[in-house]
Amino acid sequence: MKIAFVTDTGTGQHPDYWEEKGIYCLPLQITCDGESKDEYTEITYSEVIQKLHEKKVLKTSLPSLGKIQDCFEKLKNEGYDTIFAVPICRGLSGTLDSMEMIANQLEMKFVGVDCYCTAVEQGCMIETAKKMYEANIPIDEIIKKLQSIADSCETVLLCDDLDHMKRGGRLTPMAAALGGLLKIKPILHIGKSTNGKVDVLDKVRTMKRAQDRVIKHLKELNVDSNYTFIVAHVDALDAAKEYAQKIESQIEGAKVKVIDLVSAVGIHTGLGCLALQVFNEMKD
Numbered sequence: 147m148k149i150a151f152v153t154d155t156g157t158g159q160h161p162d163y164w165e166e167k168g169i170y171c172l173p174l175q176i177t178c179d180g181e182s183k184d185e186y187t188e189i190t191y192s193e194v195i196q197k198l199h200e201k202k203v204l205k206t207s208l209p210s211l212g213k214i215q216d217c218f219e220k221l222k223n224e225g226y227d228t229i230f231a232v233p234i235c236r237g238l239s240g241t242l243d244s245m246e247m248i249a250n251q252l253e254m255k256f257v258g259v260d261c262y263c264t265a266v267e268q269g270c271m272i273e274t275a276k277k278m279y280e281a282n283i284p285i286d287e288i289i290k291k292l293q294s295i296a297d298s299c300e301t302v303l304l305c306d307d308l309d310h311m312k313r314g315g316r317l318t319p320m321a322a323a324l325g326g327l328l329k330i331k332p333i334l335h336i337g338k339s340t341n342g343k344v345d346v347l348d349k350v351r352t353m354k355r356a357q358d359r360v361i362k363h364l365k366e367l368n369v370d371s372n373y374t375f376i377v378a379h380v381d382a383l384d385a386a387k388e389y390a391q392k393i394e395s396q397i398e399g400a401k402v403k404v405i406d407l408v409s410a411v412g413i414h415t416g417l418g419c420l421a422l423q424v425f426n427e428m429k430d
Contacts, residue, residue, distance in 0.1 A: 379421070
């Protein structure tokens with residue numbers, strides 16, 4: 147058995163980053179004004195942020211089927227007979243199902259693991275899978291380990307721009323106007339409990355209350371210093387740093403890393419969004 151490990155740019159990393167680690171990465175597509183471009187290779191993160199400032203309506207979609215086909219055919223010609231994939235979750239994208247379909251058409255074995263989210267956790271999972279395989283750990287044990295990481299992951303989104311969600315069709319104009327008037331901050335979350343789909347956790351009146359509610363939620367989930375903590379933002383670095391400090395002050399031993407929120411999520415949530423992702427990669 148010769149296994150190729152495959153992911154996509156939902157990890158927030160350029161395909162070149164993964165190539166250096168011996169992992170194959172397919173770019174998600176970003177569409178603006180009717181034109182689709184491959185994430186990172188044809189449109190940069192800074193260009194995405196600029197378009198959000200211009201109030202452009204952006205959409206995301208799975209890697210083109212042609213590129214998935216070309217990648218898998220190349221891998222098969224190089225002697226690979228198995229694809230091990232951890233792409234963006236099923237609840238957000240059809241990538242995993244499309245990869246499986248094309249692998250089956252090429253008569254290649256397919257192993258796919260749903261991360262129930264995307265971003266840093268997704269990258270951790272595919273990298274963990276490859277390292278474990280190289281350590282001669284059986285595939286079923288690798289899958290079990292990845293599922294434990296996915297099970298532990300919770301991602302909570304604090305959206306600041308309701309008008310953006312209205313433009314993208316994710317909020318009615320009336321709801322956006324009412325939310326703005328009342329200063330309502332929707333708290334959204336995604337993980338195994340939501341089956342990889344974005345769902346409403348709560349609604350509060352201010353960003354401060356929203357952050358306090360998120361920290362309370364983490365404590366209810368028994369999140370502790372063994373977890374990886376990531377605060378990601380959409381062009382809101384100062385607010386993200388303050389949020390990270392607040393988390394560290396209220397969860398003993400927590401060390402929070404601040405990063406840009408991946409395009410696949412930030413495009414839909416809009417500028418000012420703060421996202422917290424936690425997962426336990428040490429849990430068996």
